[in-house]
Amino acid sequence: MTVKLVVLYTLPDDPDAFDEHYLGTHVPLVSAIPGLQRAETGPLVTALDGGERTYHRIAELYFADQDALGAAFGSPEGQATAADYQKIAPPGSRMFIAHVDD
Amino acid sequence: MTVKLVVLYTLPDDPDAFDEHYLGTHVPLVSAIPGLQRAETGPLVTALDGGERTYHRIAELYFADQDALGAAFGSPEGQATAADYQKIAPPGSRMFIAHVDD
Numbered sequence: 279m280t281v282k283l284v285v286l287y288t289l290p291d292d293p294d295a296f297d298e299h300y301l302g303t304h305v306p307l308v309s310a311i312p313g314l315q316r317a318e319t320g321p322l323v324t325a326l327d328g329g330e331r332t333y334h335r336i337a338e339l340y341f342a343d344q345d346a347l348g349a350a351f352g353s354p355e356g357q358a359t360a361a362d363y364q365k366i367a368p369p370g371s372r373m374f375i376a377h378v379d380d
Numbered sequence: 381m382t383v384k385l386v387v388l389y390t391l392p393d394d395p396d397a398f399d400e401h402y403l404g405t406h407v408p409l410v411s412a413i414p415g416l417q418r419a420e421t422g423p424l425v426t427a428l429d430g431g432e433r434t435y436h437r438i439a440e441l442y443f444a445d446q447d448a449l450g451a452a453f454g455s456p457e458g459q460a461t462a463a464d465y466q467k468i469a470p471p472g473s474r475m476f477i478a479h480v481d482d
Binding site for chain 2: 282283301318319320321322324325326327329331332333336371372373374375376377378
């Protein structure tokens with residue numbers, strides 16, 4: 279059962295500086311995580327429900343299963359990514375594990 | 381530029397009934413939407429940030445670009461999907477358009 283880490287970044291004070299760090303520093307850290315099958319990210323541009331655009335960016339990291347995800351974030355590369363996340367994630371950012379239906 | 385509709389369903393009163401309707405009725409409606417390139421859905425099982433598991437399910441619908449997404453939801457199949465969404469989405473559910481970075 280493929281699982282994914284779903285990260286929802288809230289609106290940064292300086293979106294351009296955030297994206298520069300995210301794409302230039304964070305993405306390379308993510309890419310080095312062992313067991314990562316695929317990563318997808320992009321900016322949230324519109325709230326279609328008429329509510330607030332609560333989140334600035336979504337990121338999804340795919341792993342073969344929950345054990346692979348756990349091992350990934352136990353690795354030095356995973357720890358470095360988590361440390362960088364703590365540095366950049368605006369308050370209220372969310373992080374979930376989701377199963378991926380076939 | 382690929383775009384995706386990101387839907388975050390909040391926790392339903394009856395998760396089993398929700399999933400039954402979602403998988404049995406809503407997914408077939410989604411699958412019929414013209415221009416849909418890919419759809420991915422799955423339950424959110426854990427809030428890794430220590431916060432509430434605010435959302436029960438994530439769904440992502442991929443389109444070639446913003447125009448294709450607009451045309452899709454202007455179609456009868458898109459309208460039928462939107463009507464079913466209104467029927468099943470628990471209060472506070474969110475819907476965003478995201479760009480997908482290369």
